[in-house]
Structures are given as C-alpha cells and as structure tokens.
Amino acid sequence: MQSPSRKERMAVLGSAVDSGMTHFDTARMYGLGMAEAELGAFLRTIDRDRVTIGTKFGTPVGGLASRLARFQAPARALLRKAPALRAAVKSRQAPAPIPRAYDATIAACSLDESLTALGVDYVDILFVHGPRHMDTVATDELREFFERARQQGKIRAWGVSQDEDLEVDFVGRFGPEAVDQLRSDVLHPPPRASDITFGVLNRPLEMISSALQADTRMASQWRDALQLDPLAPGVLAKLLLGSATAATESRAILYSTTDPKRIAQAADAVSSPYDAETLSRFLELAAEFRLSGRMVRKTEDFVAGTTIRTDVVVVGAGPIGISTALELAKSGVEVALIESGLERTDHTAQELASFDSRQDDVFHARSDLTVRRAVGGASALWGGRCVAFDPIDFEDRPLTAQAPWPIRHSDVEPYMQRACDWAQCGRAAFNVRDIPELAQRDLVAGLPDGDVRTSDLERWALPTRFGREYRDAMHDSPLLSLWTGLTCTEVVTTERGDSVDHLVVKTLDGKEGKVVANDYVIATGGVEATRLLLASDRHHPAGLGNAGGHLGRWYMAHTEGRFARVKFNTDDVIYEHERDRDGVYVRRRFTFSPQLQRELEIPNAATWLVNPPISDPGHGSGILSGVYLTLISPVGRFLLAEAIREAHTKTEGPPQIMAHVRNIVRDLIPSIRFAITFSYARLIRKGRKAPGFFIKSADNRYLLHYHGEHLPHWESRVELTEERDALGMRKVRTHMHFSDADYESARKAIELIDAHLRATGAGNVEWLTDDPEGSVREFMRGFAGYHQAGTTRMSESAEDGVVDSDLQVHGVRGLYVASTSVLPTSSQANPTLVGIALGVRLADHLADARAAEGS
Structure with a gap:
C-alpha cells in the first residue's frame, strides 16, 4: 500500500508471484483499511488456489485513517510530506493503549468483511491480531468459532500473530494445530520456534549497517570473517534473508517491499543463499553484536532475569540524559542509556509518570504537561526558551540563606557553550553587549540600562526535540546502547549502603532484571529523580541521600504572572524577536542589576513584553x-x-x-x-x-509577563504516597507553596520597572486591576509547577542537601543525579540549559576519572 498507484501495487504483487512467492499476509487495518481490497483486485487476475492468504482480526482502523483511505495515493503523498499529520494518523491507527477484547462476535464480523474485500470464498489462515498481556482473549469461544468457520469453508486454519509481548504464548491456548506468527529477526530472537516470522529485515539491516559504518574496526572484522563486504549493496540484506529461517527457527518468512526488483533479490537470497559456512559465520557475528550492547534495545529484547553490564548507566533519555550519555560516549566511555518510554509517545509508559499535584494554596500543572516518558523527554513539551543562570544566583544571599550553593558561577560558565550547542540555541551570549549586531539599539529608544536593565537576552532553540535531533547519534555510537521501554524502579545499594549494587529495571509486562555499572547517573526530571531516591529505601529507610532530611523538600518552580502592562512614550520599541548573525532568535527582557538585588534583598526576576490575551x-x-x-x-x-x-x-x-x-x-x-x-x-x-x-501595539501598550525566582520553602515538597503504579512503584504527591516574600517581590519588581520608566521619561506601568496585591496573588497561584527544582539539591554536606558539588549522592559512592532537581535555587531562568551544562560537567568529571585511573 506504500506504492503511489494501483498499477504499481499490482506490478509488485505480480512480481512476487512470478518469483515464486505464494503466501500473502494482510489484515483489516492494513493500508489505512484498504489493503484487503487492493489484494482482492490482484487475486481476480490469477488462480486463487495458487496462493495462500492470511488475514487478521481484532485491531480496528482509526477514524482518521479510514477517512483517508478513499484518497489512498494522494493521502500517502501528503503524509510523506507532512510529518505532523503522519504522526497523527499513525497514533490513531496504532493499537489503542487501553485493553482490547477478542471474541467470536468480533471475529465473525471481521471475517465476513475480509472475505468481501478480498473477493474470495475463503482465507487460508485467520489470525488473532496482536493480542497483548492486558487484552481479553475469549479462547474457548474463539476455538468454537474457528472450527465452525472451517466447517463452513470460510477458513482452512487459524492462529495468532504477535508483534509484542512475545513471551506470552497466546497461540498455545488454541491447541497444537494453531499457526504461530511472530515478529523476530537475527538480533531479536523469538522466545519459541514459530511457523511464520515477519519483520526479519528492516530492524537488523538498519542497526547492523549503522554500527558497521560507525565502527571501522568492526567492519574490518566482519569483512575478514565473511570474506565479503557487508556494506556492499545488497550483501547484508542477502545475509539476513538467507539466514532468517535458521536465526528465527521458523518455517516461513514474510517479506515486505514496494520495489519489484527487491522482490526478485529476496527470492534469490532464499532460493540461492550464500553457502552454509558463510551464513553460520554471519549468525555468530550477529549474535556477538547482539550481546555487545552496541544497539538500540526495546522492551521485546529484554528477557526476564537479564543483567545489563556497562561502565556508566544513565537513567532517563531527556535533554540532560541524552547530552550526558553522548558526551560520555564521545570521551570513550561505554554507557547504557535507560529510558522508560519509547522513541514515540506511549500512553502506558506516560501513565507511569502521573502524580498527584495537590492543590494546596497554589495550582500545580498536570503531569502530562510537565513530564514526557519518551526518548527526548520533556523537550517534546518545550517551547525552546534558553536562559543562563546569573552569577548572583550562586552567591550567598539573605533571601536564600537556607539554600547555599556549593559551587559558583565560574564552575558552570565553562560548560555553557557546550550546553548551548546541545540545545542548538547558538552562542552562549546572553546580553546584547556581547552581540555587536544588536548592541546599537535599545529595547525602547532613549531607555538606558540602570538598576533596571533591558540588555539581557533569552535565546531560542530550533525548538530542539532531543529524541529526534540526536536519534542518529544515539543509534550510531558504538559505545552507547539505548534501552527503551525499560523503567528503573529502584537503586539497590550494598548492605552497608555506601555504594550501589545494581539497579532494578522492569518492563510493563512484568519482566524484571538488573543493571550493573561502575557509575550510575539518574538523569530523569526533577520529580522523577526525587521519587526514585525516595523509593530506594531497602537499606536507607528515608531514601538515598536523605541523611539531612532534605530529599523531596525545597520544591521550586517559578513565580509567574501577567498583572500589569507598560505604556511607552514612543513607538520606537523592539517588541518582537530579533535574530543574531547566526540566525538564532533572541529576545530582550527587563531584569534587575545584582547591586539592586543585594541592596533591596529581592529575588532574581525577569519580565518581558507579550501580546494581550x-x-x-x-x-x-x-x-x-x-x-x-x-x-x-x-x-x-x-x-x-x-x-x-x-x-x-x-x-x-x-x-x-x-x-x-x-x-x-x-x-x-x-x-x-x-x-x-x-x-x-x-x-x-x-x-x-x-x-x-508579537504584534505591534497601536497605542504603545504592552502586557508584561513576570517570571521570578521561587524562594526555597520547606513545606513545598514531593512525597511518596501509598498508591502504586503498574510496576508496583509508589507514586508521588507534590505540594507547591509560595511565601509572602514571593508575592511581595513580584509586586516590587513591577514597581521598580515603573519607577525606571518614569525617571527616564520612557513611559510608565499600569496595573490591570485596582488591587495590585490581590491580582499578583491570584495570577501567581494559578500558574505554577512547570519547572522542577530543589528536591535533590546540591550542598557541601549531607546535613544540608542530597548531592555534593560533583552531583554524587552524599554517602553513596558512584551514584549521581543529573537533573534540575539538584539546583538549590531557581533563578529567573528556565532550568533546562543549566541542567544540560551540569550534565556535561558531570560527563567530563567521570571521563577524567577514568583517564586518571588509566594513566
């Protein structure tokens, strides 16, 4: 159905028959619901009894997919050119994340529809399509239906076709005569021998070729062993197809393509394969590669009891986790990157991250708006704003005396450019004075910098979706193995509790295993990192790193609100984004000098112009x-x-x-x-x-968006509840609190901007209501929880925090936290960029330690 026209699709099917391929596999939901009708059109041109037809029931066609079906060719062309629409169709066409039911009524209706679409009196095999562990399969009822349908001449055999949860032997429930059809390949061996195997080519072809291209030593080893160049056109595909029956212990192989030439090549690979010795050597090399850890892994690759062994394991493939893992791999360190989600959004994995956002006195954003369980993490939710922490954020200040930093700005600043490179936001320049092409103008004509400044900048990423942008880098790195669909549920220490023994990891279908490494990096989001340390209480009843009682405390986001507008006395205003010489979007902000912050003892804050609601x-x-x-x-x-x-x-x-x-x-x-x-x-x-x-204001009035530092608050916290998720891990509840100082500081910031504008003759500020204090409180209470900081904060000692200045958990050797939760204060800045910088810093620390050991 991927071919653009019916004529080409008929040519592909004809080429298959001419090449000796006589088994055709389809399903009700294939090809946007039109595949059976297309195959039926072809069957009318040949002798029906020459071929075997298998179809399936149980997975419905999505509504959007069925509407596009009648416009098959143009729809396919549109989907190829519109990634967002293609993703929408796939998400609706994919199996629903809720349990499905398979019973005789559904099977009978689907079979009759299939026979009509195919234009035949019978199908050779009717499969139960893609049952999963959470689905209900009415086995006895279906067996009776299958027997009845066979007696009626509508089917000749029945079976089960599975592409996930393969360790669940659904087909065995239907008796020895049932046909077992499984997805497997040379790198993903099946849990049992099957009658028919599908998916033998694409995954291993991509993974092995990527590894060979990235690793010249591996490519040379394979050439010498095979006496063939595996990267030469067609060679690897012929090796995979020729060895498929032996690799998968299957009697028949399904093959999918839209190219008639490839059909002939596939037929040749099976009928005239390489000699047995070459295929045997290839299977040995493939098995060695599969066990080496140098490949992207998924849940179906994980066998219960597996122990993953590596030098460094990074838990969480969000912006910080991906950049940290790739930095380690670039430094020659073997690293396993463990991600609970998949390379696409998965609703079941996402549900594991849900938490109770308790509405105390402050609103907290829902978990689905702040956390994403998938490769790329919350970058899928990210607008792309990149802002640096300021030097004053790291200073000892009376307002944040209860949350001192163990490092200074100078410890982080050297890593900011690399963080900007990962975020793809250009130069690490956050003031117009450092960007000559922008320094000639002020935000407002005649408005100079003073204690209130307008020269500080925010920078904007592409926006960078880390899972997509760095997919090839993760897949191609010979030192990085990415495991998806694998959730870390516990950090298990030795009995003494001073080092890590292993991580407990689980899949949704109940398979459990371990990860053993020399160093362990928790790089999840702030709430999830806290949850994992709290839940790892086997030898530390209060959680790991909680000797001082700070784990889960001091939970911070930012204080935000739109409760005032500015009225300028000129229309010469830079109200929209600017672009630097590299084409990166930047925007100016109202900020406050460190001298003013110290003098008035106000928290760090920024304010910028926005459109009216x-x-x-x-x-x-x-x-x-x-x-x-x-x-x-x-x-x-x-x-x-x-x-x-x-x-x-x-x-x-x-x-x-x-x-x-x-x-x-x-x-x-x-x-x-x-x-x-x-x-x-x-x-x-x-x-x-x-x-x-942003649109230019006709009357020079612009709404102000306030974004301030959330002051550390002991009662603002993340705590475990008794409720458990699908993996048996305790969930968490968040409590977000603001202090009077948070509200007063927001009001004070607006007043300072007003005073500066009036003093310079540039304009003034207008409150949106007659009750400024009330409006500040109302707006700020209704908009919080989008950033997560403070709950595993860094400190000099275990009595004052959770991790040290190198991000190592106090008292637990080799366990690190690279997350925004380590930030003792929240600054005026979004935490992502500084979080990436700290992850890069940690990667250098771990790589340097290995270099020192080897010298």
Missing part, C-alpha cells in the same frame, strides 16, 4: 483572533507545546467564537498576510523555526 476578543485584532481559533482547533496541538497552548487558550467562560470571527473579518487582509508569513516561518521553513509572534 488572545482568548479575549476585546483586543480587536484579527491576527490574534485567527491565532486563537487555530489553537483551539484540532491542529492546534501540533503547533505548540500543550502547556503553552492551554495557557494561551484558557477562558473564564465559553469561547466567544463569533466575536473572534468578527475581528478577523474587520482585519481580513492583515490576518491573511500574517497567516501566510507566520505559517511559513513556524511550520514550513527548514531549520530554525520562529518561536512565536
């Missing part, structure tokens, strides 16, 4: 109304991170759709012009995408 049609802008209507439509979820989309589209009552439409009609030409230019900059343009948009 787009959900309120009272703004009168057709552009803003158009954006709002787009974001509340189904396509809106593909345009913005969900947390940001929800924040922009939230309304007090029902959406005022018609009022927004009237705005667009009144402002039609500018709205159309904006839609075209911004869609190109945000969605179509290759490379760096526009991070957002």
Whole structure:
C-alpha cells in the first residue's frame, strides 16, 4: 500500500508471484483499511488456489485513517510530506493503549468483511491480531468459532500473530494445530520456534549497517570473517534473508517491499543463499553484536532475569540524559542509556509518570504537561526558551540563606557553550553587549540600562526535540546502547549502603532484571529523580541521600504572572524577536542589576513584553483572533507545546467564537498576510523555526509577563504516597507553596520597572486591576509547577542537601543525579540549559576519572 498507484501495487504483487512467492499476509487495518481490497483486485487476475492468504482480526482502523483511505495515493503523498499529520494518523491507527477484547462476535464480523474485500470464498489462515498481556482473549469461544468457520469453508486454519509481548504464548491456548506468527529477526530472537516470522529485515539491516559504518574496526572484522563486504549493496540484506529461517527457527518468512526488483533479490537470497559456512559465520557475528550492547534495545529484547553490564548507566533519555550519555560516549566511555518510554509517545509508559499535584494554596500543572516518558523527554513539551543562570544566583544571599550553593558561577560558565550547542540555541551570549549586531539599539529608544536593565537576552532553540535531533547519534555510537521501554524502579545499594549494587529495571509486562555499572547517573526530571531516591529505601529507610532530611523538600518552580502592562512614550520599541548573525532568535527582557538585588534583598526576576490575551476578543485584532481559533482547533496541538497552548487558550467562560470571527473579518487582509508569513516561518521553513509572534501595539501598550525566582520553602515538597503504579512503584504527591516574600517581590519588581520608566521619561506601568496585591496573588497561584527544582539539591554536606558539588549522592559512592532537581535555587531562568551544562560537567568529571585511573 506504500506504492503511489494501483498499477504499481499490482506490478509488485505480480512480481512476487512470478518469483515464486505464494503466501500473502494482510489484515483489516492494513493500508489505512484498504489493503484487503487492493489484494482482492490482484487475486481476480490469477488462480486463487495458487496462493495462500492470511488475514487478521481484532485491531480496528482509526477514524482518521479510514477517512483517508478513499484518497489512498494522494493521502500517502501528503503524509510523506507532512510529518505532523503522519504522526497523527499513525497514533490513531496504532493499537489503542487501553485493553482490547477478542471474541467470536468480533471475529465473525471481521471475517465476513475480509472475505468481501478480498473477493474470495475463503482465507487460508485467520489470525488473532496482536493480542497483548492486558487484552481479553475469549479462547474457548474463539476455538468454537474457528472450527465452525472451517466447517463452513470460510477458513482452512487459524492462529495468532504477535508483534509484542512475545513471551506470552497466546497461540498455545488454541491447541497444537494453531499457526504461530511472530515478529523476530537475527538480533531479536523469538522466545519459541514459530511457523511464520515477519519483520526479519528492516530492524537488523538498519542497526547492523549503522554500527558497521560507525565502527571501522568492526567492519574490518566482519569483512575478514565473511570474506565479503557487508556494506556492499545488497550483501547484508542477502545475509539476513538467507539466514532468517535458521536465526528465527521458523518455517516461513514474510517479506515486505514496494520495489519489484527487491522482490526478485529476496527470492534469490532464499532460493540461492550464500553457502552454509558463510551464513553460520554471519549468525555468530550477529549474535556477538547482539550481546555487545552496541544497539538500540526495546522492551521485546529484554528477557526476564537479564543483567545489563556497562561502565556508566544513565537513567532517563531527556535533554540532560541524552547530552550526558553522548558526551560520555564521545570521551570513550561505554554507557547504557535507560529510558522508560519509547522513541514515540506511549500512553502506558506516560501513565507511569502521573502524580498527584495537590492543590494546596497554589495550582500545580498536570503531569502530562510537565513530564514526557519518551526518548527526548520533556523537550517534546518545550517551547525552546534558553536562559543562563546569573552569577548572583550562586552567591550567598539573605533571601536564600537556607539554600547555599556549593559551587559558583565560574564552575558552570565553562560548560555553557557546550550546553548551548546541545540545545542548538547558538552562542552562549546572553546580553546584547556581547552581540555587536544588536548592541546599537535599545529595547525602547532613549531607555538606558540602570538598576533596571533591558540588555539581557533569552535565546531560542530550533525548538530542539532531543529524541529526534540526536536519534542518529544515539543509534550510531558504538559505545552507547539505548534501552527503551525499560523503567528503573529502584537503586539497590550494598548492605552497608555506601555504594550501589545494581539497579532494578522492569518492563510493563512484568519482566524484571538488573543493571550493573561502575557509575550510575539518574538523569530523569526533577520529580522523577526525587521519587526514585525516595523509593530506594531497602537499606536507607528515608531514601538515598536523605541523611539531612532534605530529599523531596525545597520544591521550586517559578513565580509567574501577567498583572500589569507598560505604556511607552514612543513607538520606537523592539517588541518582537530579533535574530543574531547566526540566525538564532533572541529576545530582550527587563531584569534587575545584582547591586539592586543585594541592596533591596529581592529575588532574581525577569519580565518581558507579550501580546494581550488572545482568548479575549476585546483586543480587536484579527491576527490574534485567527491565532486563537487555530489553537483551539484540532491542529492546534501540533503547533505548540500543550502547556503553552492551554495557557494561551484558557477562558473564564465559553469561547466567544463569533466575536473572534468578527475581528478577523474587520482585519481580513492583515490576518491573511500574517497567516501566510507566520505559517511559513513556524511550520514550513527548514531549520530554525520562529518561536512565536508579537504584534505591534497601536497605542504603545504592552502586557508584561513576570517570571521570578521561587524562594526555597520547606513545606513545598514531593512525597511518596501509598498508591502504586503498574510496576508496583509508589507514586508521588507534590505540594507547591509560595511565601509572602514571593508575592511581595513580584509586586516590587513591577514597581521598580515603573519607577525606571518614569525617571527616564520612557513611559510608565499600569496595573490591570485596582488591587495590585490581590491580582499578583491570584495570577501567581494559578500558574505554577512547570519547572522542577530543589528536591535533590546540591550542598557541601549531607546535613544540608542530597548531592555534593560533583552531583554524587552524599554517602553513596558512584551514584549521581543529573537533573534540575539538584539546583538549590531557581533563578529567573528556565532550568533546562543549566541542567544540560551540569550534565556535561558531570560527563567530563567521570571521563577524567577514568583517564586518571588509566594513566
């Protein structure tokens, strides 16, 4: 069905029959629900009895997929060119994350539909399609149906086709006559011999060829052993197909392609394979590669009782985990990267990260808006804003006396450029004075820097989706093995409790194993890192690193709100993003000098210009109304991170759709012009995408967004509950608290900006309500929990924190935490960039230690 036209699809099928291939496998949901009809059209051109037909029931076709089915060829072309839409279709066509039921009623209906679509009186094999451990399979009822269907001449045999949970022997429940069809290959051996095997080529072909291209020594070894060049065109594919029956212990191999030439090559590989000695050597090399750890691993590769052995293990493949692991691999350190999720979003894995965001006196964002269990982690939710911590953040200040840093800005600053490289946000330059091409203008004409500054910058990533951007690097690195679908549920120490013995890791279907390493790095999100240390209480009842009682305490995010606007006395204002000479988007912010912060004892904070609320049609802008209507439509979820989309589209009552439409009609030409230019900059343009948009104010008024340092608070915490997730691990509850000082500091910051604008004649600030203090409290309480810091904070001693200045857990040798949770204070900055810098610093520390041992 991947071929663009029916003529080409018929040619592929004809080539298969001409090459001696007589077994055709299909299913109700294949090809957007149209594969059976296409195969049926071909069957009408040949003798039906020459071929064997297998089809399947039980996995429904998604609604969007079925609607696209009638437009098969153009739909395929569109999906190839629109990754976001392709992802949407796949997610709807994929098996649902909820349990399915397989019974006789479903089977009978599906079989009749298949016979009609295929245009035949019978199928040779009817398979139960893709049952999983959580599904309900009415075995006895189905056996009776299968027998009845066979007696009626509708089927000749039945069986089960599985591509996951392979260790669950569903087919055995249907008796010895049932046909067993499994996904397996030379690198992913099946748990049992099967009748039919599928998926033998693509995964191992990609993985082995990538490894051979990345490792010249390995490629040379394979050439010498095989007396063949495995990277020569067609050689590796012929080796894989020729050895498939032996490697998978199967009687028949299914093969999928859209190229008639490859069908002939596949037939030749099976009918005239390399000699037995060459294939035997190839299987030995493949087994050695499979056991070496130099490949991407998935849940189905993990056998109960497996022990993964490596030099360093990194738990969590988010921005910090990926950058730390790849830095280690580049330094020659063998590393295993363990990720609970998959290389795509998986609802079952995501559910493991859910937590109770207790609404005490402050709102806390939902876990699905702040945590992502998948390769790439929360970068999938990230807008891309990159900001550096300031030198004053590391100083001893009265406001943060209870949370001193054990390091200084000078300890982190050398790693900031590498952090920017990983985040893809350009130079580590965060002030216009360091960017000559931008330094000639002020944010507002005639507004100089003073105690209130407008020269500090935020930088913007592509936005960088770490799982996608660094997929090839992770797959190709000969020293890095990526395990997906594997959750670390406990760090087990020795009985003395002063070092790690192993990690307990589990798959969702109950398989449990270990990871044994020399060093262990917990690089999950802030809440998850805290949860893992708290739950690892076998030899430390209060959790690991909790001698001082600080584990889970001092939970911080940021204080945020939009409760004032600025009125400038000129329209010469830089209200939107600028681009530096490298094309990186940057934006200016109101900040406060360290001298002023020390003098007034106020926390660090930043404020920037934003559009008026787009959900309120009272703004009168057709552009803003158009954006709002787009974001509340189904396509809106593909345009913005969900947390940001929800924040922009939230309304007090029902959406005022018609009022927004009237705005667009009144402002039609500018709205159309904006839609075209911004869609190109945000969605179509290759490379760096526009991070957002801002419209020029007609009256020089701009809303202010306040983003301040959340002061450490003892009662703001993360704690274990008695509720357990699907793996038996205790869940957590978050408590977010703000102090009076947090609210007062926000109000004070706005007043300082007002005083500076008035003193320079540049303008003034206008509060949005007559009760500034009340509006500050109301807004800040309703917008928190999007960042996670403080709960495993670094400190000089175990009495004052959880990890030391090298991020090693106090009292547990070889256990490190590379997470935003190690930050003792939260700064005005988003924590991702400094978190990456600390991870890079840790990677250097571990690599240097190995170099010193070897010298």
